[in-house]
Amino acid sequence: MARRRATAMAMVRTPLGASAVVLLTAMIALAVFAPVLWGEPAAAIDTDAIQQGPSADHLLGTDALGRDIFYRVLVASRLSLGLALGATLLGVVVGTLLGTAPSVLPRRAGRLVTAGVNIAVAFPGLLLALFFAVIFGVGTTGAMLAIGLATAPSFARLTQTLSASVAGLDYVAAARIAGVSRIRILLRHILPNIAEPLVVNATIGAGASLLAFAGLSFLGIGVQAPSYDWGRLLGEGLNRIYTNPAAALGPGLAVVVAGLAFNLFGETLAAVVGQRKPEPRVGVLPEPAPIADGPADSDAVLQVEDLRVSFPSAAGWTTPVRGVSFSVHAGEAVGVVGESGSGKSLTALAVSRLIESPGVVTAARLDFIGVPLLSTPERELRTLLGTSLAMVFQDPTTSFNPTRRIGRQLAEAAEEHQGLSRGKALALAVRKLQAVRVPAAERRARQYPHEFSGGMRQRAMIGMGLMGTPKLVIADEPTTALDVTVQRQVLRLLAQVRSDTQAAIMLISHDITIVSQTCDRVLVMYAGRIVEDLPVDRLHTAARHPYTRALLDVVPDLDTDRHQPLGVIPGRPPEPGHLPAGCAFAARCAFASEQCRGEDPLLLDVGGSHRVACWHPVVTVEDRALTAGGAR
Template sequence: MGVITLAMLGSLAVLAVAGAVVWGQQADRPDPSAVLRGPTAGHPLGTDRLGRDLLARLLAATWPSLLPAVAATLLGAAAGITLGALTAVVGGRAARLLGALINLLLAFPALLVAMFFAALFGAGAGGAVFALAVACAPGFARITQTLAAQVAGTDFMAAARVLGLRRHRLLLRHVLPHIAEPLMLNTAVAAGSALVALSGLSFLGLGVQPPSYDWGLMLSQGLDRIYTEPLPAVAPGIAIVYATVAFQLLGEMLAGAAVRQARPRPEEEPVAHAARADRPASTDHVLEVEDLRVVLPTADGVVRPVRGVTLTLRRGELVGLVGESGSGKSLAALAVADLLPDDARVTWTTHRFLGADAESLTREQRRRQLATGMALIFQNPASAFNPSLRLGRQMTEAVRAHRGTPRAEAVEQALAQLQRVGLPAGRRLLRSRPFQLSGGQRQRVAIAAASMMRPDLIIADEPTTALDVTVQRQIMDLLRRVRREDATAILFISHDIALVADACDRVLVMYGGTIVENLPARELAAGARHPYTRMLVASVPDLAADRDPPPLTIEGGPPDPCGTAPGCPFHDRCPHRLDRCAVDSPVLSPLRPEHEVACWRPLPAAPLGGARETEEVEK
């Protein structure tokens, strides 16, 4: 498409520059002996009422047809972009007035506005250009207003206002650079529409006036003889379509180039699906994943946030997944739930959910299995719920879509789930919208909605992070009840080590995109063997500890997700590293039943009070 677009635009550019020079005299030379001739060898498109060659006039009219369209687009874009961008830098009342003005201008059809102002400014090319610029400005203003509103609420805009920057600096430095790309794409596409509109004005007699001419005027003049000689009318129409398609393809090409620049293609990696281990599925396991890897293309390069995660969840088991921010916890969970972007590359050695191999299912079967057997509880229920829909509709949507449950029965099931999570005002709550509830109520509704399908697995992605301590305990009690009553496996992702140790059966510790330790939760405080796990536990504040020394922190930062350095991902920060740690990456290996660790030098089990003793050792 890029080659075709460049060829079409190049041909238009050549004709626009050379058309009047090469064919200008022939196009304006009358020939009384060849008036209204049909197509001949000397005149392939025929002649007009003065005997002038129509092919020469068609080619010479390229510049007078394209230049006004581009000029009108640029003028309208400049006016509309300025008007729309001002809504992001002016005060609240002025922004509302500008928004009302944009809405008022959009209420009038653009073509009628162009015709009105063309008649007001006077017939001619100049009047048509200014009329069309006025007509297309509101469309640019609305697009710019929408894009600028996203920038206006950012922290860097607030910081710029605090610094006292003037409005024109806010506009030029902070607003327009962030929205320039989509505006350029829309301008390229709008140029084609402007060409059609200007040709239409010339066709109606409101644009270019004789003796000047463009494709629209030639189309109008050729229409009188279309039934006897169609080429004089068809040829200008083909030229208009050709140029319009070229501008449209230019916009498509720019959009495609922008997407490729923002999302570079990931490096080809061997697909691990074919190397799947032929191990029989366990009837007790809800989820079995081995060597899960995720590759994401970004503007800064290829990112590998998940680099070989192995995890299993048994029915009715509550498993905690902990680790620093950026360790890949949420992305691993989204990969299991098949919710990553389309350009993400996900591979694995084994992937079984409810005993079914992911490779043996079609995409439709896979989606239905996930929709009925798995549920997610997100960290922020305010964004997880649709603010424009009532909670009742959102809670009952899944059972009605996948199980064909009648509406009345689905509502009764929703009321039972709300009662189960401690929200007795059921029917009134179902008529509410998410923003009418508090954070704790929204999270309870999220748990109730996740339980509607009685799923076999619930992934809770930091569901208690934004809540106070009291509500956190209530949410954890609800998750325990769901697990106990429905035999549901729960993968609980959290940063709160103490909460995970108290609530979960088993803990998975994740670092650098991989699981570094898998151990029972009751042994987390004293039985952790990986240095990273031990340091995580030691960094948890203890109210009984001495307050004089500063709290323990893990020096350094997590590994670069774009890097491909060999060895253990923690070796740069590990005080117990060996030379081998920088070269060979350890694999998750069993130390004893129910305890696995990925370390070349596992630490000895700590005695009681091991957290404080570990702190002494680290010092």
């Protein structure tokens, strides 16, 4: 109920939505009350006023029996709208049954139904309606059946497509494995998940049914005397178009307005329940961080201070990245590690200016090669980020357009930002594919993404980043779903890019071992914050935060006892919208005290380019050695 109320409120917030709702409500009210209010004057015959033109007594004139055309147009709204809705309902029911039949029937029967639907969709709807009208005969019932069956194939095709997209999901497969019948799967798991787009298309289809019904009545094979709808009135008025144009204008305008009401309502409904949902209103925006007072680091490629990323929710603003500060210098490789949900990828997306509305990014400083990213106009940033920042996404399969060749996708960046011609940009793309060790690069450039293996696609993604002159390469889980051999090849390629171009590397990974073997410095993130920042050569000997130590302890090595279960970190990270007071890791930490549960520690420098946010940092082997040396 709350969801329906929210949908209704969202529809009337925009001017278009409010207009559509008001217009459709007015049409429905007219259909309900017009026959009651003006039924008698519309049926009254006046032989003294036959075929008169518009006047104060008859706004649209009179017909061949002296009946008022204006009142007849108003009264005809009930039959016109009722028949259109009835035909639409018939089309939706029949189309849904045909569209879901392949999911219920045996395979051969389902294929026959699908073939029949495909053949029917190939014919224009009006041609099908005329064909069925000949079969069912003239009249109201025949016209309704004709239009309903003519619109059914399009709904069947839509239902087939939507059902196929849902039928492949895991929860449907789980229901099949559990022995749930096909009909129950259809009713419980498939139809409820495709109901909204079907309702939206049915609303839009009602307008088309109204026009089709008016067309059949206009041709004389729809509504028959003594009944009348807008189409029949339009046909009668057209015979007097030269003597009284208003007689045809009235019913024609009614058809247009009613069709427009259905279409606008359907489009508004699609905007609300589909991908174009209005941004939620959850009160005031989060306060921006105060601008940093200190001087910027002139040697830093990327300098981040107090970065926060917030998203609206029903309870207010949720901030999954809160107060992140770090810097990356030229030629430096910085690894970012942490469990899922710690804010690693969001931090990278915020740095790349890829957080879309309604997300909000604030920072005291967010500078890339000296340019403030939050205050520089978007037009100026496009060229800067397009040529100087490279992003290697986690899944290259979804990062490439499956309908375009790899070479053309790489060349697009050079054409856009460097002004190269189509041929020169493609030649540059081939050279970049060669640079990232893609074999037969010229032939591969003419292939589509699905013709590449996973590792090859990841190399091509790195090559796309090299189409400019990147100062920073952000690699977000670049080795996910790759076997260990290909992982090593990709990591070596990133190291080679760093060596050849002096570009900084920001490597995001769940695997702390990969980061320790690849990077110079490690940022450990937990619950949207950096909890430790230290050089890689001190990671195994001097890591002081309990969470960092826990990440290291759960990594198996050659000495791990195979008869013992693998190590795990007890508990689970907190949800971004339900962060506890104090240190977010306190509930999982063996060293937590009351201070940890009440106060959130700051990220403080402990010497040796090492920062840690902990009230009770672990005493490491290196600390003991330094203490012993001082005592002597």
